[in-house]
Amino acid sequence: MIENDEQAKNAIIENIEMYNKSEDAKKLLTIILRLCEKYSFVENQTYPRPSHPIKEKREDPYYTLIAIILSLRTTLENETKAVRSFIGKYKSISEVLNADENEMIGVIKVAGMPQKKAQTIIKLSEYIQKYYNGNIWNAKKESVSKTREELLKMPGVGDKSADCMLELGFDMPSMVVDINVFRVASRIFGEKWAENPNFTNKEQIKAVKDRLENSLPRDYLTYQIAHTMILLQGKHICKSKCKCENCFITDCCNFYKEKNKSDDKNKKYEQLELTDFIDECR
Numbered sequence: 001m002i003e004n005d006e007q008a009k010n011a012i013i014e015n016i017e018m019y020n021k022s023e024d025a026k027k028l029l030t031i032i033l034r035l036c037e038k039y040s041f042v043e044n045q046t047y048p049r050p051s052h053p054i055k056e057k058r059e060d061p062y063y064t065l066i067a068i069i070l071s072l073r074t075t076l077e078n079e080t081k082a083v084r085s086f087i088g089k090y091k092s093i094s095e096v097l098n099a100d101e102n103e104m105i106g107v108i109k110v111a112g113m114p115q116k117k118a119q120t121i122i123k124l125s126e127y128i129q130k131y132y133n134g135n136i137w138n139a140k141k142e143s144v145s146k147t148r149e150e151l152l153k154m155p156g157v158g159d160k161s162a163d164c165m166l167e168l169g170f171d172m173p174s175m176v177v178d179i180n181v182f183r184v185a186s187r188i189f190g191e192k193w194a195e196n197p198n199f200t201n202k203e204q205i206k207a208v209k210d211r212l213e214n215s216l217p218r219d220y221l222t223y224q225i226a227h228t229m230i231l232l233q234g235k236h237i238c239k240s241k242c243k244c245e246n247c248f249i250t251d252c253c254n255f256y257k258e259k260n261k262s263d264d265k266n267k268k269y270e271q272l273e274l275t276d277f278i279d280e281c282r
């Protein structure tokens with residue numbers, strides 16, 4: 001587990017030195033290192049990992065899964081508050097199974113959609129109790145794909161939550177492609193849909209996920225750092241309407257290079273037209 005930002009940076013530096021597989025790999029790792037200098041990894045990681053004060057809780061994947069459910073459609077700040085209250089109130093899965101639904105709604109209210117989230121948490125806990133004897137570690141299998149299958153059977157767990165759980169809960173390399181990661185990576189790699197990325201298009205999402213995974217060493221910590229950094233870049237700079245003028249990775253971004261190539265060409269055409277016009281007037 002990464003405990004501080006320096007460790008995150010050093011892990012990427014080590015990868016740059018050791019992993020020289022392709023141009024994509026070199027470029028992506030360079031970008032991630034630059035983003036690590038800009039954003040804090042530990043302050044932005046999904047709660048309760050890695051900074052929660054109670055070690056047992058931050059290392060218990062059951063609470064990571066609860067955090068993933070609570071994080072849906074809310075800010076990191078509200079997610080953190082909700083997970084803290086949840087952990088403070090329910091000390092184990094047995095306590096969740098005996099919980100009063102209305103009371104739980106109050107405990108997690110700050111995360112938004114509390115009724116839906118409380119129902120999901122209760123159903124999920126019942127499922128873990130029934131099929132894994134109350135111990136979520138029993139859902140972890142020998143490979144990423146087999147564990148993913150187990151996770152996708154759980155109530156309330158979709159593709160993105162399963163990837164989050166693999167990467168953050170079970171320490172298995174599976175890149176989480178959320179809307180921010182999808183947009184930023186599409187632009188960095190210069191995918192043909194980079195101008196208008198469509199987050200409902202499963203083929204595009206899969207292509208981005210594959211390209212990210214194939215460009216990085218299969219190591220869950222590298223995936224965690226990469227995911228967090230690319231996501232932060234999407235939240236702050238590379239938004240739907242990208243702020244390229246404030247971006248510090250323009251030299252590594254294919255979308256930016258292409259866009260400016262065509263802008264340069266347009267400028268040349270504009271100059272040409274103006275010269276032609278002046279010539280005609282002479």
Ligand code: SF4
Binds near residue numbers: 188
């Ligand atoms: S240069 Fe522009 S498009 Fe590329 S990553 Fe930066 S903000 Fe996004």
